[in-house]
Amino acid sequence: MTTIDTDVLVIGSGAGGAVTAFLLAQGGRDVTVVEEGPWIDPDAMEPFSLEEMVAKYRHRPAAALGSPTIAYAEGRCVGGSTEINSGLYHRLPGYLAEAWRDEFDIDEFGPDALDAYAKRIEAELAVSRLPGAPPPSSALLERGATKLGWRAVEFARVFRYDTAGRGVKQTMTRTLVPRAVDAGATVVPNCRVLRVLRRDGRAIGARCRRTEDGRVEDLDIRADHVFVCGGAIQTPAILHRSGVRGRVGAGLKVHPMIKIAARFPHPVDHGGVPMQVITEFGPNLSIGGSASRRGQVAMALAESSPDFEEALADWEHVSVYYAAIRTEGAGRVIGVPGLRAPVVTYRLTEADLSRLARGLVHLGEALLAAGATELYPSVRGGPVVRRPEGLVDWWSSVTRSRANLMTVHLTSTVRMGQARSRTGTDSFGRVWGVRNLRVNDASLLPDAPGVNPQGAIMALAARNCEQFLSEA
Amino acid sequence: MSAGSNGRAPTAVVTGAAGWLGQNLVRALAPERERVRCLVHGADDAPLLEVVGPSIEVVVGDVRDPATADRLFDGVRAPAVFHAAAVIHPESTVRELFDVNVGGTDLMLDRARRADAARFVHVSSNSPFGTNATPTDRFTEDSPYDPYLEYGRSKLEAEEFVQRAHERGDVETVIVRAPWFYGPYQPARQTQFFAAVRRGRFPLVGDGSQQRSMVFTGNLVDGLLRAEATAAAAGRAYWIADAEPYELRAILAGVRTALEAEGLAVSERRLRLPALAATVAEGVDRVLQGRGRYVQPVHVLGELGHTIACDISRARAELGYEPATGLVEGMRASVRWCLERGEQL
Numbered sequence: 131m132t133t134i135d136t137d138v139l140v141i142g143s144g145a146g147g148a149v150t151a152f153l154l155a156q157g158g159r160d161v162t163v164v165e166e167g168p169w170i171d172p173d174a175m176e177p178f179s180l181e182e183m184v185a186k187y188r189h190r191p192a193a194a195l196g197s198p199t200i201a202y203a204e205g206r207c208v209g210g211s212t213e214i215n216s217g218l219y220h221r222l223p224g225y226l227a228e229a230w231r232d233e234f235d236i237d238e239f240g241p242d243a244l245d246a247y248a249k250r251i252e253a254e255l256a257v258s259r260l261p262g263a264p265p266p267s268s269a270l271l272e273r274g275a276t277k278l279g280w281r282a283v284e285f286a287r288v289f290r291y292d293t294a295g296r297g298v299k300q301t302m303t304r305t306l307v308p309r310a311v312d313a314g315a316t317v318v319p320n321c322r323v324l325r326v327l328r329r330d331g332r333a334i335g336a337r338c339r340r341t342e343d344g345r346v347e348d349l350d351i352r353a354d355h356v357f358v359c360g361g362a363i364q365t366p367a368i369l370h371r372s373g374v375r376g377r378v379g380a381g382l383k384v385h386p387m388i389k390i391a392a393r394f395p396h397p398v399d400h401g402g403v404p405m406q407v408i409t410e411f412g413p414n415l416s417i418g419g420s421a422s423r424r425g426q427v428a429m430a431l432a433e434s435s436p437d438f439e440e441a442l443a444d445w446e447h448v449s450v451y452y453a454a455i456r457t458e459g460a461g462r463v464i465g466v467p468g469l470r471a472p473v474v475t476y477r478l479t480e481a482d483l484s485r486l487a488r489g490l491v492h493l494g495e496a497l498l499a500a501g502a503t504e505l506y507p508s509v510r511g512g513p514v515v516r517r518p519e520g521l522v523d524w525w526s527s528v529t530r531s532r533a534n535l536m537t538v539h540l541t542s543t544v545r546m547g548q549a550r551s552r553t554g555t556d557s558f559g560r561v562w563g564v565r566n567l568r569v570n571d572a573s574l575l576p577d578a579p580g581v582n583p584q585g586a587i588m589a590l591a592a593r594n595c596e597q598f599l600s601e602a
Numbered sequence: 603m604s605a606g607s608n609g610r611a612p613t614a615v616v617t618g619a620a621g622w623l624g625q626n627l628v629r630a631l632a633p634e635r636e637r638v639r640c641l642v643h644g645a646d647d648a649p650l651l652e653v654v655g656p657s658i659e660v661v662v663g664d665v666r667d668p669a670t671a672d673r674l675f676d677g678v679r680a681p682a683v684f685h686a687a688a689v690i691h692p693e694s695t696v697r698e699l700f701d702v703n704v705g706g707t708d709l710m711l712d713r714a715r716r717a718d719a720a721r722f723v724h725v726s727s728n729s730p731f732g733t734n735a736t737p738t739d740r741f742t743e744d745s746p747y748d749p750y751l752e753y754g755r756s757k758l759e760a761e762e763f764v765q766r767a768h769e770r771g772d773v774e775t776v777i778v779r780a781p782w783f784y785g786p787y788q789p790a791r792q793t794q795f796f797a798a799v800r801r802g803r804f805p806l807v808g809d810g811s812q813q814r815s816m817v818f819t820g821n822l823v824d825g826l827l828r829a830e831a832t833a834a835a836a837g838r839a840y841w842i843a844d845a846e847p848y849e850l851r852a853i854l855a856g857v858r859t860a861l862e863a864e865g866l867a868v869s870e871r872r873l874r875l876p877a878l879a880a881t882v883a884e885g886v887d888r889v890l891q892g893r894g895r896y897v898q899p900v901h902v903l904g905e906l907g908h909t910i911a912c913d914i915s916r917a918r919a920e921l922g923y924e925p926a927t928g929l930v931e932g933m934r935a936s937v938r939w940c941l942e943r944g945e946q947l
């Protein structure tokens with residue numbers, strides 16, 4: 131078995147891992163990053179294409195069990211979910227920072243503290259607004275909102291624009307991963323962590339399994355410090371496989387989304403993801419647009435109605451939109467030794483289901499106001515709605531057995547804070563009970579932020595790195 | 603704002619107009635407003651209201667329905683909106699509480715904003731506040747939220763929407779929190795309550811010293827009209843109830859007195875239940891509601907052991923509200939209403 135020695139081992143290379151690797155390498159530490167997925171050239175594939183989904187997503191039937199099940203998507207590649215998400219950027223809302231600090235007793239945490247780190251991240255990634263007019267799929271949401279008098283905003287994105295106005299999403303493989311390598315970090319792709327190695331109450335590295343050219347090799351990486359940054363599903367699973375339990379894995383939070391494939395009397399663009407978001411019903415309900423290439427349109431139509439062939443033939447006139455909620459209910463991740471995939475469960479309350487139904491009705495109002503002629507909800511059996519009079523039927527359609535829900539935002543499985551009975555780590559991500567073992571990703575967020583969490587994860591990770599560098 | 607000099611809008615929109623409160627409110631509004639647009643759920647309810655007066659315009663539909671909401675506000679400018687539609691006892695599942703109480707409020711606030719409503723008077727409840735710690739404790743408007751089960755949670759979320767709409771300038775709002783009603787146009791459950799008291803079958807839980815605020819519908823209507831008309835009430839919340847809370851045993855005695863005063867014989871029987879029974883019922887209710895189920899008798903019994911009492915000082919000071927009708931007088935009016943309709947008590 132090969133053994134590698136390093137000062138800092140970072141497990142995972144997404145929003146949390148890439149920030150950690152970059153800042154610690156820049157801080158003069160010897161950093162090794164292991165990533166389960168492959169390292170794919172960011173220019174090699176069309177964004178949001180099926181080819182990209184096949185290459186960069188984690189593949190297995192990934193759904194949180196419960197009634198209803200909630201399908202979830204995770205990146206499994208260098209750069210993690212930053213490679214596949216919409217790139218919408220949002221700082222953690224200040225009121226949540228305050229509420230979390232108070233509820234979980236988080237030291238040195240609050241809007242001002244986090245904003246300082248957010249500014250650095252924004253400068254590093256080029257967070258920006260669209261230089262020109264929004265694409266039709268996005269402008270339609272704005273039109274619907276304007277007609278109804280609803281608040282809508284264009285979200286900033288981690289995009290860099292050239293002089294011609296063409297934007298490129300600033301994923302981690304375009305930004306912090308190469309910069310970490312430039313600062314001396316080593317990235318080992320195709321390398322899955324089996325478990326964290328411990329001795330005498332402290333982490334001393336990880337047992338990994340690397341796959342290269344079809345060859346499988348076990349690998350021990352010895353490290354003085356271990357940062358687990360696998361995201362809210364994989365991080366608790368790795369900790370469980372390593373014998374770390376406590377509150378780890380409990381309290382999973384997601385933003386369940388219910389969708390509508392909307393057909394318009396004119397063609398709609400399909401290359402990007404809308405950046406307009408209807409904020410009228412925030413903070414617990416938000417409305418926006420989804421990736422709408424042919425594959426996504428087909429899936430969305432099929433979820434609704436058995437009679438979707440005709441609409442699918444007209445797919446260039448169809449675009450997919452969502453309503454997403456913050457939930458009262460929560461879930462759990464359980465890593466089972468010997469099983470590759472953790473068991474993930476999620477429980478929605480009746481209030482949550484009602485909120486989803488309300489979101490669907492509001493989304494339908496906005497799309498009809500924007501000129502849509504047919505609405506296919508992600509509800510088995512629909513009904514397909516063509517006029518405002520039909521929207522009311524969706525209240526009774528959105529049930530546990532008929533709603534098709536999915537999520538891309540997964541958080542809160544190893545919550546941080548000094549309230550030890552309810553958290554998995556202290557205020558800076560140090561895992562309770564195991565020295566030199568830290569978590570630094572979406573798992574730490576005490577609750578779902580109600581917006582794309584990437585900005586919050588990155589600012590938080592940067593904060594924790596600074597604390598680490600100041601102490602270790 | 604097109605409110606007259608007395609602060610009362612010429613046009614009123616009333617949701618839940620065929621309900622217990624709605625029927626009373628519409629009868630107060632009908633003679634003094636140019637138009638009273640009424641939302642009712644069932645087509646059968648329309649004729650009941652249309653007879654009230656020429657200003658009444660009934661819209662039949664679902665308060666969660668965007669198309670119904672459009673019809674309700676169609677051609678209406680700067681109305682006073684009285685949002686009384688809500689579900690308190692769902693038929694079987696708690697989902698309905700959120701769909702109607704939260705979803706309906708959300709939609710009505712949106713349409714009130716679009717219609718430039720002069721004011722949105724929201725009918726809320728004691729349930730976002732839970733139960734009092736002791737029989738002499740009183741809720742004020744500054745008491746912390748502590749919702750009682752799923753109905754409480756749904757009414758709390760509705761209040762939050764109302765407050766948000768006011769704070770961000772969508773529409774001027776006032777929240778009126780009312781406890782247990784009594785008065786004419788009562789639903790079947792209240793008639794059953796009278797009948798049970800008359801036959802000595804309504805249980806006195808514990809020693810009956812737990813206190814309950816109640817509100818006579820006439821008093822509540824007065825409070826709602828004041829909430830609409832008082833300029834300084836904008837953005838505020840008020841408890842509207844009878845002058846003082848009553849001990850549970852005094853409420854039962856009051857009902858007996860009212861029944862006798864209206865010529866009905868009352869049984870000498872007194873059914874008593876230990877306080878434990880209510881505690882057990884509350885536990886069962888929590889388990890059921892946690893699974894989405896709602897069973898009304900269990901819920902009602904579970905609540906009976908508690909004190910739920912409020913202090914109306916702020917409404918007195920700021921709205922000039924003074925409850926005109928007391929327990930026995932109000933209960934007599936209710937009994938007479940039942941008898942006039944030929945109901946079996």
